Amino acid sequence: MSFLEGSMFAGKDTPVNLIFTVAVEGNLSGGNLENALQKVQNRHPLLKIVVWQDENGIPWYVSPDEIQPISLRIVERLSDKDWWNEAEKEWHNPFNVEKEPLARLVWIRSERTSELILICHHCICDATSVIQLMHEILNVTDNPGMDIGSYQSVSSLMDLVPVEMQRRRANIFMTNLITGATGFYLGMVSWMKEKKKDHFYTMNWKLDRDTTGLILEKCKEEGLSVNTVLCLAFMKAFENVRHRSINRRVFCSVDTRRFLPEIGRDHLFPFPVMIELSSGNKQHDFWGQARYLRDKLYNKIEKTDIRKMLMYTEHLVSLLPKSIRYAKAGKGPHDFAFANLGKVKIRESYKNFSVRTVYSPSSRFPMGNPTKISTSTFRGQIDFVFTSEEGFLKYQDALIIKENAMKLLLNQVATHESSVF
Numbered sequence: 001m002s003f004l005e006g007s008m009f010a011g012k013d014t015p016v017n018l019i020f021t022v023a024v025e026g027n028l029s030g031g032n033l034e035n036a037l038q039k040v041q042n043r044h045p046l047l048k049i050v051v052w053q054d055e056n057g058i059p060w061y062v063s064p065d066e067i068q069p070i071s072l073r074i075v076e077r078l079s080d081k082d083w084w085n086e087a088e089k090e091w092h093n094p095f096n097v098e099k100e101p102l103a104r105l106v107w108i109r110s111e112r113t114s115e116l117i118l119i120c121h122h123c124i125c126d127a128t129s130v131i132q133l134m135h136e137i138l139n140v141t142d143n144p145g146m147d148i149g150s151y152q153s154v155s156s157l158m159d160l161v162p163v164e165m166q167r168r169r170a171n172i173f174m175t176n177l178i179t180g181a182t183g184f185y186l187g188m189v190s191w192m193k194e195k196k197k198d199h200f201y202t203m204n205w206k207l208d209r210d211t212t213g214l215i216l217e218k219c220k221e222e223g224l225s226v227n228t229v230l231c232l233a234f235m236k237a238f239e240n241v242r243h244r245s246i247n248r249r250v251f252c253s254v255d256t257r258r259f260l261p262e263i264g265r266d267h268l269f270p271f272p273v274m275i276e277l278s279s280g281n282k283q284h285d286f287w288g289q290a291r292y293l294r295d296k297l298y299n300k301i302e303k304t305d306i307r308k309m310l311m312y313t314e315h316l317v318s319l320l321p322k323s324i325r326y327a328k329a330g331k332g333p334h335d336f337a338f339a340n341l342g343k344v345k346i347r348e349s350y351k352n353f354s355v356r357t358v359y360s361p362s363s364r365f366p367m368g369n370p371t372k373i374s375t376s377t378f379r380g381q382i383d384f385v386f387t388s389e390e391g392f393l394k395y396q397d398a399l400i401i402k403e404n405a406m407k408l409l410l411n412q413v414a415t416h417e418s419s420v421f
Contacts (some may be wrong), residue, residue: 001051001059001123001315002157004271006320007327009051009123015094016122019087020130020361024114024352028107030074035138037052037070037105040133045153046124046260046268051097055322059123062311068100077110083117084204090119091200091364097121099131103133110197113356118323118332122270122302126257127341127361127374129268136266137348142350151267160260161311171311179315192329199390203402206317206357209380211410212344218413220236224285226375226382227252230409232286234373235279237405238335238391241353241397251341259306274310275300275336326366331392332369348379360385371398 001009010016041047042305046068075086086106095102102121108114118134125133140146154160165171208216219226231252232344238246255274277296284292316323344358360376363386371388388398 001061002310002388003316003323004157004310004319005123005167006059006317007323007367008032008270009327009347010324011173012053012059013094013099014366015092015414016363016365017091017093017095018120018122018127018130018253018361018363019090019117020134021083021149021359022138022354023039023358024084024135024138024353025112025356026350027112028109028114028353029313030072030107030161032141032144033137034069034072035104035144035156035311036137037072037421039140039146039148040136041070041101041103043148044133044268045251045281047101049102049124050099051123055150056318058317059320060148071104073104073106074126075106075108077113077115083108085114087117090117091202093119095402102290104300105137120121120249122363122365125268126255126270126272127339128257128265129270130346130361131341132266133268138346138350139357142352151264151268154262157310158314160262161307161314161340165307166311168227173306175312175315177277178312178317182316182323184318185317186326187325188330189389190322192326194325194328195331197366197370197389200370201302201388201390201395201398202364203384203386203398204359204362205384205402207382207384207406212377212380212382214413215382215409222290224255224287224290224294226377227342228297229412230375230382231277231338232279232290232293233405233409233412234336234338234401235287236408237401238281240404241400247333248256249276249334251279251334251337253276253337254301254304256306258301259304261319272339274337275304281401288410315318330368334369336369336371336373339374341374344378346378357383359383360407362387364389415417 008016049063051059052062053059059353086108102124106117106120109318118130120130140148149303213328219229227355231250235250251274254275256269256271256273257265263269275297277293346355346358348355358378360374360383362374364387371393386402
């Protein structure tokens with residue numbers, strides 16, 4: 001694994017599970033689902049590997065002669081809450097990384113209504129990837145004869161770094177400097193003890209279609225993306241929790257594929273680029289601050305050199321065990337991470353069933369600051385997932401932040417009462 005992939009891996013006994021759930025109305029066939037899982041596994045190289053750690057604690061992707069099929073677990077559906085109970089189990093259930101593929105599916109089944117919960121280890125895919133996998137599973141389940149092909153993934157992320165860049169003297173100097181400085185710092189903080197994060201919670205809610213439409217219309221009118229506006233609403237909501245000490249900074253997720261055209265939109269890839277942002281001049285109104293945030297984000301995106309990042313971090317692989325220990329002990333320099341996935345690219349209607357709703361992909365990250373807010377849009381509704389850990393951010397504080405963010409957002413885009421549920 002690369003350093004970034006290894007950081008997502010976080011150790012064989014640590015569950016870093018990315019979960020994506022869709023609710024389906026209509027007829028699903030168990031045989032068709034299993035056939036779909038087999039075709040999806042055959043298509044993606046990262047679904048045919050296991051993970052071994054060497055004597056130094058460094059994780060490696062390994063391609064066994066035979067790989068177990070992606071497992072399908074069936075649970076009889078008794079209520080609308082069953083999927084949430086199963087998701088809670090799956091967040092805490094680590095993969096047997098040395099023996100099984102790093103993906104599995106849970107089917108919450110009844111005669112007409114089902115939920116499908118796709119669970120993947122974060123070291124093989126990001127939120128865009130897990131949505132793509134579900135898209136393929138639904139397509140092939142509905143059309144079992146569909147051929148979805150296959151592709152060859154890069155054998156190493158360093159394959160994405162031009163050889164001339166690797167050989168440039170200035171880059172070699174910077175690589176050695178970063179490696180030495182990082183090793184020295186990790187040695188200096190080796191006394192820090194891991195902070196156990198075992199009281200995670202996740203909140204999920206949606207805006208109705210009318211409210212979502214108002215937000216989209218207002219953002220278009222102001223020349224702003226929904227991503228910027230939602231991010232700012234939560235940043236200001238954090239600032240308004242008066243008794244909390246805050247950093248006034250957020251890490252905003254940007255799809256790495258925009259920097260690496262070699263990685264297809266429908267290929268598995270494990271990590272986004274994290275752009276650090278801080279709030280703007282408070283003398284501006286909400287929309288002025290949003291424009292400041294937008295410009296800052298675009299400016300940082302333009303300056304991002306992902307290939308250099310891969311080159312520099314590749315030489316940190318030997319420091320992975322120390323780096324993970326430090327990350328599990330640290331708090332992070334930001335208040336929360338934010339990811340807006342936009343409109344979910346999954347069809348609403350199929351021949352044999354329809355997708356009633358989707359719930360934004362979410363994970364519980366056991367390192368640094370575990371607070372993350374993710375959003376997506378499906379069938380004209382914005383969906384939110386807010387995840388953190390009780391010892392880091394109290395659940396009651398998270399509720400206040402959620403309520404403040406929604407009130408602020410609605411006050412900015414509407415003068416009439418809108419319902420949030």
